[in-house]
Amino acid sequence: MPPRRRPGTAAVPGGTASLPGDPASLTPAEARALFRGGLASPTAGWSRGFTQANLIIVPRAQAFDVLLFAQRNPKSCPILGVQGAGETSGPLLPGGDIRTDLPRYTVYEDGVLVAEPGDITDWWQDDLVTFIIGCSFTFEAALQDAGIPIAHIEQGVNVPMYRTTVRSASAGALSGPMVVSMRPIPAAQVEDAVRITARYPAVHGAPVHAGDPTVLGIADLAAPDFGDAVEIQRGEVPVFWACGVTPQAAVMESRPSLAIGHAPGFMLITDARDSDYLVP
Structure with a gap:
């Protein structure tokens, strides 16, 4: 495990990326590259037409509970994709890295928020399972x-x-x-x-x-x-x-040893299109 940080402290992301003039026009890959470079910004209105998503990452031992929680609370936790233990990329972010490609994350230890870093490589473990959850953006x-x-x-x-x-x-x-x-x-x-x-x-x-x-x-x-x-x-x-922050509220109450999420409003921008989730 990485060193424990004091509750409420935030890791400051590195890099020199600056806010683009028209975030709505960026492709998902371009947006993720900016976040990987250190830009931290709420993502509402970014990459117009492409689907944004919530994130909850837990050790494999807790993954079934998260899956069952999502199944029992589909309004709050609609699952768009799951990355297996140790997987850092997948079809929703081809060529991307789930550890670095969000603008800001939350890290919980025993249910306590200990950091809001720009990447989670310091906390990454080979047994971590990633749940990608639908977002109202x-x-x-x-x-x-x-x-x-x-x-x-x-x-x-x-x-x-x-x-x-x-x-x-x-x-x-x-x-x-x-x-x-x-x-x-x-x-x-x-x-x-x-x-x-x-x-x-x-x-x-x-x-x-x-x-x-x-x-x-x-x-x-x-x-x-x-x-x-x-x-x-x-x-x-x-x-x-x-809201897809619901699993993080459950983490804070239930206090698993480790859980990682997106910082609320700082979402994963995927390569899926909004129209993929539109029903007639």
Whole structure:
């Protein structure tokens, strides 16, 4: 095992990469190369048309529990792909490296966040299994094409995400709350947002709730648990989608010896296309 780091400290990624002028125009390989070079940026709006994904990586001994947790919580944890023990690449990132090609990761030891590095080579073990999980960023282009504003993109911040009081179905040693992402939607367009996102069931699909956040146990929309708060305009309704950070919330509660994820909002950009997950 690599040296333990103090909880809450973050490893600073190296490299000299700078933010591109038009992240939406980058191919996935170009975006991953920038992250491999040290750029750390939330990825909403990047590589338009290509699928972004959440990540949870655990030792093989815990992999079945994660697989079962995902199967029992398909809204929060839709699996797009699995890389076997020790595998660092796969069909969703051909020629890439899962250890270096995200802009930022989270590393948990005994359920405690100990680092947010730009690569995880120091923590890599040959028995680690990678689960690639659908992300709601995938349907944001479709919402924008329908004229529905995406506040965190327009405001240049990370998407807000919240722990809820809704419990995920437990699996083996894993249990925890459902996490949701929130987008404020003009009231007249909420029905359209539900209809559009329902056509992407592999990337969380339709929202789990719209309106009063206290129904989900969220006390203050201005204080997200992950990501950044966004301004909600008059006439907008907060709409909540199940979020792929849910497995990390389960890790924090269940305290496995080691687990690695993406930093919320700092996603894996895959070579799959958003249209691959659109159903008629």
